[in-house]
Amino acid sequence: MKEAVDDTPYLSSLQSCNRVAREEYTAVQGYFECCDTIIEALRKKLQGVIELSSQTLSEDKMVEDGLTNMLQDLERDYGKLLSKRNANLAKLKRSLDCFNVMLFGRTMAGKSTIREAITRGDGQTIGKGAQRTTRDVKEYEWNNLRIIDTPGFGAYNGQEDTRIAHEILEQSDVVLFMLNSDSIQESTFVELDHVHKLNKPLIFVLNMKKDLENSGNRRRALRSPEKYIFKEEDIQGHTDRLKNLAGRAGINPSTVRIIPIHAQAAFLATVMKGEEGSQLHELSRIDQVLNALIDEVEGNGPIRRVQTFLDSSLHHLDEQSLLILSQRDRLTKLLQQYESSFTRISQWKVKTLRDAPRLLSKEVDVAFKPLVDSVADFVDDHIEDENAAVAWDRHYKSFKITKKVERSIQALAEQVVEELQDFNREMNEGLDITLSFEVAHDGRNFSEFDFKRINGWGSAITGVVSAIAFFNSWNPVGWVAAAVGILFITFSFFSDSRAKKLKEAKSKQRHALLDDIEKGKRKIKANLESWFDTSIYRAVIVPVENNLSLLCQAINGFISELDGTDSQLYTLRHEINFRLLNRVSYIIKKQHFVLPNALKIVRIPGYACYFLISDYFRNSELLWAMSNAMREKIIVVYDTGLDKKISHLYRGLVEKIEISEQDKVSMFAQKRNISKIIGKDHRRIKMVAALCSCEITLVAI
Known part of the structure; x- marks a missing residue:
């Protein structure tokens, strides 16, 4: 395993992480203040609509009371989001000087065993049998990293455990997703989907379950680890199953990498002395996990910290925007x-x-x-x-x-x-x-x-x-x-x-x-x-x-104000995304103002980012490096004609583009290309339509 010593790239990267975290925390505070100002302005405008309506509506005040109830519902639900957002920001503030690694996985997947092995604990928190061992969040330090052990998901009556784990996810920079070789169950997909939506980098760790407390089992494992523990066909089966679940969650299966380990062997190696302890440590393959963490910090640590703060702020902003849009759609x-x-x-x-x-x-x-x-x-x-x-x-x-x-x-x-x-x-x-x-x-x-x-x-x-x-x-x-x-x-x-x-x-x-x-x-x-x-x-x-008639006018007034607020929140999201892209490009190139000004940014974190520009920009090497670091495809599009923008985004997939009106597009493509054009959960075609501000009708030929 690599060791952290003074003046190594690892420690230098951690120092950069701390500096970046403080800068991004200040930026996020400013964005949230802007968001609160926007929502407060909305509240006042909606109150104005109510007061105007009350001057003309019937004396029984039924309609006025209904509009007031609607405003109160918005205030109540926004208050819940605000409380959640501020609680998360407070937790991020407490971890400004830490690079956070979260142990995440099903109950009894081996999270506590891994943590005990890494921190050389006494094994008191390791579970026995089917019991749930970690009921609270536990934090430990290893190699200048903060290791966070969370309650597992999937336990009977374990909804509170899952909620706690989800809260910690937002604060983490890297997630060690623990899997159990007993089975990779359907609930894993649900949690994969949640982690992916938060755009958290994942290191999958497959804990091969084989009890080595018995000395005979240990001898057999040490003598033939590939036959007794790390069976190739078993590992491949679990890998295929995980890639299938990852694909359903929107994660590119080709990026899924599983590190098979034996968590119990890693812990036993810390309590057994001499050659057997060394052999168990080597058998456990725990160093592969630790080296993966060190490589992640050295290669992408500052970028991960930027993403933790800015993507988290985007996540909360999206929730607030969805609240506005939800009420707007219903109205x-x-x-x-x-x-x-x-x-x-x-x-x-x-x-x-x-x-x-x-x-x-x-x-x-x-x-x-x-x-x-x-x-x-x-x-x-x-x-x-x-x-x-x-x-x-x-x-x-x-x-x-x-x-x-x-x-x-x-x-x-x-x-x-x-x-x-x-x-x-x-x-x-x-x-x-x-x-x-x-x-x-x-x-x-x-x-x-x-x-x-x-x-x-x-x-x-x-x-x-x-x-x-x-x-x-x-x-x-x-x-x-x-x-x-x-x-x-x-x-x-x-x-x-x-x-x-x-x-x-x-x-x-x-x-x-x-x-x-x-x-x-x-x-x-x-x-x-x-x-x-x-x-x-x-x-x-x-x-x-x-x-x-007056009620329709009042509801129209509400809708108009909600639309205006959504537009303001969209502008704020644009600013955050543009800051994220610039910060990542600076960390990679060590140079400011490398990217041109973006007219429009359409981004799904962890999937793709399209940004529209009018200035000349040719730096495919930087875009490739940013895509790798951010784990999402970054595409620059010139603000030209509508047909040219769509052709660029669908290069080689579309046969013909017809524009019937200014924002109405018919796109003709071979049937074999339809799924590629649409993308997982319609994400790709929605992003294209959003970037180009048009309505796309797809025609198979």
Whole structure:
């Protein structure tokens, strides 16, 4: 094993690591302060949208409360991310002078045994059987490195252990990923995926399980290690399995290197003296792991420290951005539903406004028809009656016209309310479907939201409608009797012309009654139309439509502010990525300002980095060295025509490119090249579309 002595490249690299760590810590603090300023500005802008809406929306404040709830949800979830981010930054601060190596792996994979061997411990923390030994984070020092032993993942009821291990991952510069030769299980893929997303360099260590406590087993192992412990077919099988899991997690399988060791032999070598101890140390192959760590520090130590700080800050910034985008996407879904609802209710309002007066007129006609039909008979019966007016009053009341009109009008009012309530139920059912679909298909790295609260305040119509007391403030038919209170004339009849005069009197009296009834009906209809306009249309229908319109405007305001915030966070990510590229290039070339100014950077840490430039730049050697050091493909693209940029990124894979509009691209390619063009989890084609600011349609030929 290599030893660290004064003035070696190893110690010189560690000194550079410490200096770099302090510089990057200060930079990250500044980036986080900018992020907090952006989010605080968003909070104030959203509060402004709420205050503006509250000045125009209904007095029940239902919509205002809903918007406030939305803002509070954002503040709550951002507060959780902020707490997590600041806790991680505090831990990074405590390890500024350390290069951090994390022991990570399943429970009982041999992490504690390795650590005991490296630090020459007494073996007290080494597990026996199936027990979980490391329940807390333990830190040790070896060769000026900080070795962090973490709880294993995959244990029964071990969720808390896994959470603790994940927190430590962010602070680590290199990860020793421990594997057990008993089996490489599916849970390994889940953790590989998590480590890869954090862009942590991995050294895979395969612990070959064979108990050497027994002296006979030790003799056989020492005599034939390749046959007894390090069987080539077993190691190859585990390697193939790991490469398959790594590929699924997005790690290039060709970069996977496994170091097979025997952890127990490494520990026993520290407690057994003499030749047997030396033989066990050699048997364990632990020096291969330690030399790999030393090589990593010497070759890439400062770069790893830069990545630990800047990639960690990018990770937290991405979580914050995803929170904003998640709420923005859900609000967009919500807005689509509300705008559709607004269109429907506007159409319904026009129809109701057109049909209601006709219905009211018809109902009045129907209510009065029996009275109108009875006029002739009444006149015949009462033309000579001195108490005809009293008889007419009794006759009119017997038809109960007032009650009939009231029932009809009440039915109309109830119909309006019922239609609004049915409409509201349909709208909320649509929201339930939309939002539940969004939840089911949005399972990435950000937290789930409580849509019931949105759905609760989203029922703006119901609150408005149910609050109206339709029949407490109007009585449009109470004066019907007065309207048809006819004054009967007392006639003097002469015997010689009695029949003729009686006939003329009857005709005159019938026409007088019918004319007066018609005037009364017109007055009733006019009053009912006025009632409908005031008490139904203006008091119920218009506020519902206005509230929906204002709600759509308020949500649009929210979306606009969220878009602006996302744009600001994108600019901040660009600055961090550009700093990362410049820092890495400086560490490699020992020269400032080697890279040209980047117009745009699209990067998935650990996968690829595309950056757009306008200045001339030809330094393939530097790009190759940066790609190797950062473990991601770095490609420079000139800001030329859209087709040329895409052709450069897909050199040799695309047959033809057609641009139908400014940002609409059809890309034609052979079927055999489609998977290469798309990339793992669609990453490559998404990066190309993002860098070129276009929408790509892929056509197989």
